[in-house]
Amino acid sequence: MSGYGGEFGALHSHVPPRRLLALGRHVRGFVACRRRPVCPAGRFAPRLSPPPLAAASARTGGFDSGGTPSRGGGSSDGSKPRRNYDEQTLIPVTIKMVLSALGDPSGGGDLSLLDGRPLHMVKLVVAVRSHEERSTNVFLDVEDGTGFVQVKCWVNDGDECSAQSKLRQAAMQDHTYIRVIGQVKDFDGQRQIVANDVRPIKSGNELTHHLLEVAYSHERGLKMKKETAGGVGMQYGVGSMNSGTAPPHTAGVGAGGQGYGGGMGGGNGPSDLVLRSIKEFGEAEDSGVHLDQIIQRATAEGLSEAQVRNAISHLSNEGHIYSTIDDSHYQVAE
């Protein structure tokens, strides 16, 4: 179940709905709809309409055609191989992080942050200093206290939904804060952000939240790197799903980090033991395992009842198990 990777890594199409909803409860504003599933066969499925030119028949059909924006922009520039889902991340950054990102030494054009995380898409909250409207695109000069960069938005007059163009218009106001979601590109030797979405922020708290989230996700990234380096088994890679706003009092990981540490499948901590027991016993019974059974098994292995209860509550919060017929029966969420 290597479903989750990266910051807000895309979900694989085979994630069962139960698991999705269990996690969804903890993500503020989480939209419980999946991306359009890409069936592996889809890449080779016949095109729905005949290709316009013979040359185009070399291209594969299905969802590849046209490099639609929903693909994350990766395929619109046909020369780059599409990244796997785990790498299609959306990371909160500051302008300084964007400007100091390192280019790919092999010249492949993929940037990485100073802390090592590869860049795919980024989100920022920045203030507009000035703007320039042209026929096919809009330029926004933005700053956020850490640096200055130019944001470029494409304008498709005919093809665009009016809500999106209204948001963009509203964002073109000097001395207001906006949210930008897009990709970092090097253009003419200058770093630029090509935006998929720009819109004014709805509350000043988005500014505070974003700056905190930058630090939070940075800490998270470091911690995940450390965990993988340690060679621990399955990664649930919950990302920053545990809290809508980063806790202001604790610098760094706080609640999210604590939650993450306990959730691994391959180790020997109390959570792992409890999870394994539930899995084993749960296979036979649809209604899952009774709490007493788990405690019995766990105490035989040296755990205390309190540890078991903590583990159950933690696993249940993380979405690894769920209660079935009553609060004392648990089943593993596969």
Place this chain on the structure above:
Amino acid sequence: MSGQQADGEFTRLNAQMLREGNFDGNIVSLVGRAVSFDGVQTLELECVDGGKVQVLMQPDFSYEHGKVMEIMGAANEDKTVQQFISRDLSDDFDFNNYNQLVSKVLNNKQYNDLYYQ
């Protein structure tokens, strides 16, 4: 913290940090509520930590009591700020959160790479 600032770089502060630090000539940002205005040039801003700062405003400033705003400008030696730009923020702005951000996170050495050049 008075050194060379990059384009678009400014230091986010609260009243205490402005008072105790040395930002002469640097561009700083203060978030707070407008509490009084002398009608000419001097705005009194109640910052996120409750402290008050005098800000010298541009002539085109129109005062609105209680407005939550961010003032970006140059810090003077006498701990006043010469305003260049104001940005409106929403009335539901959480002062405490922002105060924790500027006092504990932004200037934390651990996160220097993220926020400062």
